Amino acid sequence: MQKTVFITGASQGLGLELSRYFSEHGYFVYAGCFSKDAPLFGPGKVMKGDVSDEKDVRRMFNEIEQLDLLINNARFDPSKRKEGTTDSDWWDMNMQVSLKGTYLCCVAALEKMKQQHSGAIINVSSIRAIIPNDLNRIPYGAAKAGQLSLTRSFAKEAAPYNIRVNTFLPGAIETENLMLRITKERHLEVCREIPLQRIGTMEEMCHAVMFLAENTYMTGAIVNCSGGLLMDM
Numbered sequence: 001m002q003k004t005v006f007i008t009g010a011s012q013g014l015g016l017e018l019s020r021y022f023s024e025h026g027y028f029v030y031a032g033c034f035s036k037d038a039p040l041f042g043p044g045k046v047m048k049g050d051v052s053d054e055k056d057v058r059r060m061f062n063e064i065e066q067l068d069l070l071i072n073n074a075r076f077d078p079s080k081r082k083e084g085t086t087d088s089d090w091w092d093m094n095m096q097v098s099l100k101g102t103y104l105c106c107v108a109a110l111e112k113m114k115q116q117h118s119g120a121i122i123n124v125s126s127i128r129a130i131i132p133n134d135l136n137r138i139p140y141g142a143a144k145a146g147q148l149s150l151t152r153s154f155a156k157e158a159a160p161y162n163i164r165v166n167t168f169l170p171g172a173i174e175t176e177n178l179m180l181r182i183t184k185e186r187h188l189e190v191c192r193e194i195p196l197q198r199i200g201t202m203e204e205m206c207h208a209v210m211f212l213a214e215n216t217y218m219t220g221a222i223v224n225c226s227g228g229l230l231m232d233m
């Protein structure tokens, strides 16, 4: 039977590339999106909804029969703070998608996967879960760190049902929007800070996520793909 994957945040960036990659590798892709439409690259279905809204999450998961893999990739972009946003609102905005959204999707996926007695979940965190962040990115880093705890707890809960839950932890990614978010000078600076001296490609990220998806003896693990920014994880 064709394997299925639900990728949240598949309208752009890493999620879109994961959607293409998993399609090319024979998966039926449920492509999640929120304000934009997600393209499809093969057999699949677009899943429009807010991952931080329990009703939306239930509706989307109810449309899925068999689920082999969930990739919690959606996030609120931390470079998008508007002038006048209060610190309290900023905290909530960052927590809603990355942390609450990951939690709600894990709960819904687990219910389905427990019945199947199989499945896997990958939570896409970030190097910012580990390194100190500038003032503006503190809530984002905290949300991404919270995902590490979600992975650990859901992995323990899910293991007796033959379900694996892992964290993918990227460093900087060469997404199509990277140069809209940082200047050329900052790009060079970032590359110099990375031991491998460059930003990771989307292909390299997808390859690591696929490894986590397909390996059948890893659970509760963190796969760090950061060009050496983070070592010994």
Ligand SMILES: NC(=O)c1ccc[n+]([C@@H]2O[C@H](COP(=O)([O-])OP(=O)(O)OC[C@H]3O[C@@H](n4cnc5c(N)ncnc54)[C@H](OP(=O)(O)O)[C@@H]3O)[C@@H](O)[C@H]2O)c1
Pocket (backbone or CB within 6 Å): 008, 009, 010, 011, 012, 013, 014, 015, 032, 033, 034, 035, 036, 037, 049, 050, 051, 052, 072, 073, 074, 075, 076, 077, 097, 101, 124, 125, 126, 127, 170, 171, 172, 173, 174, 175, 177
């Ligand atoms: N970019 C990097 O360098 C980097 C580095 C480390 C880790 N990461 C992690 O990698 C993942 C992907 O990053 P990215 O840069 O590709 O992300 P991105 O370009 O900011 O895209 C975010 C995605 O999340 C979706 N989304 C936003 N709010 C949502 C909501 N309420 N409900 C459902 N979906 C929602 C967006 O959908 P719409 O466009 O349809 O609104 C979009 O598809 C994230 O988890 C991020 O933390 C990225």
